[in-house]
Amino acid sequence: MLRAALFSFLLAFAAFAESRVYELRTYTCVEGKLEQVEAIFRETAIPLFKEHHIESVGYWIPQDPKNGHANTLIYMVSHPSRKQAKKNWDEFHADPRWLKAMDGIPTSSIIQRVQSVFMDPTDYSILK
Secondary structure (H helix, E strand, C coil): CHHHHHHHHHHHHHHHHCCCEEEEEEEEECCCCHHHHHHHHHHHHHHHHHHCCCEEEEEECCCCHHHCCCCEEEEEEEECCHHHHHHHHHHHHHCHHHHHHCCCCCHHHCEEEEEEEEECCCCCCCCC
16 A cells, blocks of 8 residues: 555656756758748748647747847747657657658758757746
8 A cells, every 4th residue: 555655656746847848949040041941930840849749939030130130040839848848859850741841951051050948937937
């Protein structure tokens, strides 16, 4: 009986520890390729994100030129857990529709740099 209760507690604790995570991604595009990257997101990536449980929070372009207005896309997505994020991204990148959309477009020809930061919401955050 005690063993079953301990096992239940450990399962509940593991589920709690694997709480929702947010991922802030910044794409620095090759000069002149931001519009192409935006079109890829608009037409292909975002619909596939939904299918692969990558929840879109928002997408932004910096306002000021000094902050990359002409070549930077910043977006935030969320996942149920860090472990699930890896699974979601792996499945997204293996999706035949994604592979077809990117066929003949080497990532390095449109994206110079990708930065990804995983974040936990604070207790005073609107997003949980």
